Amino acid sequence: MTGSFTLQLVNGLAALMLLVSFALLAQHRILSVLHWFALQGVLLAATAGIVAWGTDNHELYISAIMTLLLKGALLPWLLWRAVMQLHVHREIEPLMNSTVTMLMALAVTLFSFHIVQPIEQMSALITRNSMAIATACMLLGMLMMITRKKAITQVVGFLAVENSLFFAAIGATNGMPLVVEIGVAFDVLIAALIFGLFFFQIRTTFDSLEVDAMQQSLREDDEA
Amino acid sequence: MKAVLFQLLQALLLVVLAPLAAGFVATCKARLQNRRGAGLLQPWRNLRKLFGKEVVLAAHASWIFRVAPYVVFTATVMAASVVPALLVSTPLSLTADVIALVALLALARFFLALAGMDIGTAFGGMGASREMTFSALAEPAMLMSVFVLSLGAHSTNLTTMISHTLDTPLVLQPSIAFALVAMLMIALAENGRIPVDNPTTHLELTMVHEAMILEYSGRHLALMEWAAMIKLLLFATLILDLFFPWGMATDAGLMAMLLALLCWLLKLAVLLLLLAVCETSLAKLRLFEVPEFLSTAFVLAFLGLLIHYMLEVSL
Numbered sequence: 001m002t003g004s005f006t007l008q009l010v011n012g013l014a015a016l017m018l019l020v021s022f023a024l025l026a027q028h029r030i031l032s033v034l035h036w037f038a039l040q041g042v043l044l045a046a047t048a049g050i051v052a053w054g055t056d057n058h059e060l061y062i063s064a065i066m067t068l069l070l071k072g073a074l075l076p077w078l079l080w081r082a083v084m085q086l087h088v089h090r091e092i093e094p095l096m097n098s099t100v101t102m103l104m105a106l107a108v109t110l111f112s113f114h115i116v117q118p119i120e121q122m123s124a125l126i127t128r129n130s131m132a133i134a135t136a137c138m139l140l141g142m143l144m145m146i147t148r149k150k151a152i153t154q155v156v157g158f159l160a161v162e163n164s165l166f167f168a169a170i171g172a173t174n175g176m177p178l179v180v181e182i183g184v185a186f187d188v189l190i191a192a193l194i195f196g197l198f199f200f201q202i203r204t205t206f207d208s209l210e211v212d213a214m215q216q217s218l219r220e221d222d223e224a
Numbered sequence: 225m226k227a228v229l230f231q232l233l234q235a236l237l238l239v240v241l242a243p244l245a246a247g248f249v250a251t252c253k254a255r256l257q258n259r260r261g262a263g264l265l266q267p268w269r270n271l272r273k274l275f276g277k278e279v280v281l282a283a284h285a286s287w288i289f290r291v292a293p294y295v296v297f298t299a300t301v302m303a304a305s306v307v308p309a310l311l312v313s314t315p316l317s318l319t320a321d322v323i324a325l326v327a328l329l330a331l332a333r334f335f336l337a338l339a340g341m342d343i344g345t346a347f348g349g350m351g352a353s354r355e356m357t358f359s360a361l362a363e364p365a366m367l368m369s370v371f372v373l374s375l376g377a378h379s380t381n382l383t384t385m386i387s388h389t390l391d392t393p394l395v396l397q398p399s400i401a402f403a404l405v406a407m408l409m410i411a412l413a414e415n416g417r418i419p420v421d422n423p424t425t426h427l428e429l430t431m432v433h434e435a436m437i438l439e440y441s442g443r444h445l446a447l448m449e450w451a452a453m454i455k456l457l458l459f460a461t462l463i464l465d466l467f468f469p470w471g472m473a474t475d476a477g478l479m480a481m482l483l484a485l486l487c488w489l490l491k492l493a494v495l496l497l498l499l500a501v502c503e504t505s506l507a508k509l510r511l512f513e514v515p516e517f518l519s520t521a522f523v524l525a526f527l528g529l530l531i532h533y534m535l536e537v538s539l
Contacts, residue, residue, distance in 0.1 A: 008395055008396040009396070011396070011398060011535040011536070012396050012398050014398075014534075014535065015398030015399070015401075015402070015527075015531045015535065016398070018527060018530075018531065019402070019524075019527065022523060022527065026520070098516060098519075099515075099516075099519055102519060102523050105523075106523065106526055106527075106530075109527070109530055110530065113530060113533065113534055129534060129535045130535075132534045133531075133534060133535075
């Protein structure tokens with residue numbers, strides 16, 4: 001009973017993960033992107049907690065708490081602070097073409113489902129079904145990095161890819177060894193801090209956070 | 225014989241109750257806005273008044289304009305009569321196919337749009353073109369959302385789908401939640417409720433349904449408005465059938481039917497109250513944001529479909 005109940009909960013959370021990845025892709029406002037990103041972190045922590053409870057894996061509890069603090073609170077807060085200090089929190093980022101992006105996202109999800117199916121059949125873990133969703137979320141994060149124009153949302157896309165890799169790790173192996181997880185967590189934290197510095201550097205150098213502006217500026221430099 | 229009688233009664237119930245349901249939503253909305261409201265029976269009074277008035281026809285109106293109200297009303301009533309409200313399996317249950325249902329509604333919409341364009345006024349043409357644009361997006365999304373449930377039941381027949389839901393034990397199925405949200409969004413759009421269209425306005429440049437029936441009067445207008453009310457009740461019943469069928473009667477016994485009626489009214493009241501809250505708290509979308517709203521519904525329904533395959537098939 002507990003097994004099937006845990007499975008249902010993990011499946012439900014996996015579905016929500018996919019939904020959040022789509023929502024991240026469809027948001028116009030920078031602040032709502034950050035809200036959805038924080039929600040993704042919380043979902044991730046909840047999944048880790050539930051898998052820990054279902055498999056009686058105590059190390060996973062620690063990583064669940066770490067995920068909640070780091071990805072549910074600290075990283076979104078760091079990004080939020082950067083957005084506030086750069087005064088871009090009211091800006092609306094025009095999406096390239098939201099309908100085409102959504103259709104591409106659906107195609108990517110279908111593709112990852114097709115890819116993962118043979119792997120799923122070999123696995124005997126309770127979380128094997130979430131592998132396809134983790135792969136889809138990863139590709140959706142990459143799609144977000146491709147379709148966005150602003151540096152901040154591209155970074156959120158990158159962090160979303162990292163989130164889904166963590167989700168895949170929980171799904172595929174019931175979590176990595178704790179040492180590795182702590183290492184990865186600190187890497188991500190340092191990366192986020194460095195990205196925060198980068199935002200200010202980009203802003204002072206190019207007067208804009210749009211990636212197109214950088215290319216334009218570089219081209220002008222070449223010509224000069 | 226008894227089942228046939230129940231079938232007729234059920235269809236009649238939907239047709240008669242439709243104005244009351246519309247009145248219920250209007251009253252709930254009025255209360256939420258600190259008004260007293262015109263009462264539950266106001267839509268019935270309106271219809272009676274309109275049936276008593278003479279029909280004023282434009283000089284250029286063709287036969288399509290005169291025929292359209294009857295076609296729209298008949299198609300909607302036919303659609304309403306195949307949807308099971310109380311009894312799961314009715315004599316007409318073989319025809320209670322979701323695709324046929326969508327086709328009947330599409331027929332009604334087709335004539336509505338034709339009638340809107342027939343007179344040649346600017347408003348009618350505008351309303352018709354908008355309605356067709358939105359429906360082209362809403363229809364696939366609706367079918368997609370229904371298909372999520374049909375995948376589990378292996379059928380698009382409503383009766384089979386309801387029996388399947390009643391037979392399976394209650395488990396957490398994320399795909400159905402996705403389909404439900406998509407279906408609710410589409411129901412709002414298809415019935416011209418607030419985030420998409422404002423049902424209480426006659427003087428807005430962004431109106432859709434009202435723009436098409438602007439030239440109608442007398443009994444024609446009454447039939448058009450009645451059809452719209454039936455459509456609202458039809459969608460509500462469809463959502464209840466597909467997602468919350470518990471309490472429906474599986475045999476035509478009197479007690480079971482009474483219980484089913486009670487359950488249905490209760491569920492309906494909750495759903496319509498939800499609609500009133502939704503309409504009061506949301507603002508109308510800009511016209512150009514409606515396609516985005518509908519494509520969100522489509523994406524949700526499609527995600528439901530994918531999630532069904534990813535997570536639930538191997539269970």
